[in-house]
Amino acid sequence: MTCGLSVNKFGISFGDTQILKDISFDVQAGEIVTLLGPSGCGKSTILRSIAGLERDHEGEIVINDQCVSSKSTYLNIDKRKSGYIFQDYALFPHLNVEENIGFALFKLPKAQKQARVLELLEQFDIVRHKKKQIHELSGGQQQRVAIARVIAYNPSVLLLDEPFSNLDTFLRKKTKMWLKKIIKELRLSAILVTHDQKEALSISDKIGIIHNKEIVQFGTPEEIFNHPKNLYVANFLGDVSKVPTCLLEKLNVTTSEKQIAIIRINDTHVTEEKNNMPLTILDVSYCGDYYEVLLCSDSDDQNTLLVRMQGTSTLKIGATLYLDVLPDKIMLIDK
């Protein structure tokens, strides 16, 4: 497999403030790598540096086996073969769909340019909107135009900055599938940055979690979700709850001083069968599809556990429920 993009020991500072350090990852052709982290952690800065919009950084960026950016090298933006999809799409409001897509094709002869634009309009299923102004399009259509405009000049690397943040939930699911298909078909090396965990898990081949200026874990979505390296990663990817000590003792699970035992909320089962671990209900919240129930053991009311239950409306604060947990669902991770 060709390595489309390689980022090695990348770091960047603005003034005296270090934003990122020691960031390394590879993206193969046809692969989607997502950089996941909270807003303001510097995810977009990595994209901007790969595109050439930020110059001064540590480490090196290699596209198609050519170093495009390092301490001593800076390959101009137009030579990098990278396409950037901005969070607001950056479509030019005074140009129509056709003109936006053809914007970067000014070097081609007119007939060739028209043919290429038509090809993209058909490929992206927006041919009937070609004469429309940008404000006449829906969010999903605008995104298609933005991607078509970038694909027009055949980049090998696609940089996507929070591409779904302007779409509603339904359109988000639909567009995600479509985008994944396009990236695979065109064998692009795609990097997507987002702060949305579900989005990252569903679209990516690999995920890099950024925390405290570094990538704390890099791997496939399944690896990261099932074997989080620390509590931050575990918490970031889904709702987890600390397992009460009494439950660990009952299940014969031992932890070292540096470790903490956690369980995903969805892996807990609460029943009324009395042979399981008894816990008292501290609070009940109705959440539509399910109830969130906060429980504690009789011996230690500070050690709480959050669980989800479906279809129960008879839950009362102070009542006792019985917890059934499979020991292999308990994750022991670094504190």
Added chain:
Amino acid sequence: MFGVALMTITIGFTTAYITTMYKFTFSGFFHYALILPFAIPTYIVAFIYAGMFDMTGSVTTFILDLFGKKISEIEFYDIMSIEGAIIVMSLVLYPYVYLITKTYLKAESASVIDAAKTMGLSSWQIFYKVVLPISRPAIVAGAILAVMEAVSDFGVVDYYGVSTFVTGIFRTWFGMGSVEDASKLAAMLMTFIFLLIFLERFQRRNIKYKSSGKDFKPISKIELKGSKNALAIFICFLPFFFGFLLPFIQMCFWFSISYEEIIDEDFFTLINQTLFISVGSAVLITAIALLFVYNVRRRKNKTTDNIAQVAKLGYSIPGAVIAVGILTAFSYFDNAIIYFFETYFSFNPGLIVGGTVAAVIFGYAVRFMAIAINNYESGFSNIPTTYDDAAKTLQVGEKRTFKTIFAPLLKNATFAAFIMVFIEIIKELPLTMILRPFNFDTLAVRTYELTQQGQIVESSVPSMFIVFLGIMSVLLLAKNMSKD
């Protein structure tokens, strides 16, 4: 100064409050009509009022004839006084307070007023307990702008015989021929102006306009009926009538009886000269401002940004002070050139820059660059920076990006900048008077000269052209803004 501040606040705030909070007959009309006094230069309104209300004025004579009295038989209050100047200036300058307060009230007060209503406060209580305190920074900022205009004025105070710094500069410069004293006066005036700028900026810090984005909530206007409706119409009609309608009607009447006498071949030369210098300067100033602001945006160049910020200060400096400064600097330059040529070539090349059209244009650029820069800054701020980045990553060069992205997107800002600079230049009086070459007149200068010769009625002809161009420009600007 205090008189103008007090009157502009009274008129500007009252009308802004009424048109923002209440719905009444013609409220839509007054929304725009109350800005119209801006279309007539202060000095023209002053000349017209003098022609109407001084001892031999048309209105005075009409009233005396009506009651069969003579001027000596009544207690006559002369408009040609400091009080008269204050009234005239306030009638023209109140839109500063009106516009700033209205914008502020519209953006800022909806939720606060609604909250006050739900607490059961009466209209009067809402006015003095809520609206007045929260509008204070906007009112003060508007009043300071009006005062700055009043302090910089030459035409009104000169004609009404009121001594100010600006008339002092003219008297010492032209009357006594003392460049040094004129410069000292200019320096003192500048200290005062900078104090006002500082105060204005300080006040504006407290004005945080909400964006008209998704959280913008319009004020729910209260509908007025009966006597309250009539009172609102009356209050809004007064400043519109005295600030625009009355002087405009009088000017039209005087124009109709004197245009044949004034409009000759020389008058067309005068119009040509005015248009030539206004259009030429406005094009030049707009182009330079675009270069400045574009450079700041693309290169994030601090030096260019600092130059642009300093250039913006020019608008706060009175025209007379700028003219004195330029003339002093240019005369040093010319003298050095003359000295050089006389020493080495025994030849006197004469004035190179001083007393030329170039000096006038330079003066306009210093004074009005801020208007064009402000327009472009606001225009650029509406273009997301991702457009710049998108063009770069789409591998499109800078020239092409400018031609295909920025130029079309800045069309309205360019038009607005050009028109606003153009109007200001057409109206400008003291700077043109000091810097113009011999025999180079503009409509504003001719208006002033005619009034100096006591030909108030005749002065309405060049005035009419200035006002006509002003109104046309305001209309074009409004049309352009509605396209946005």
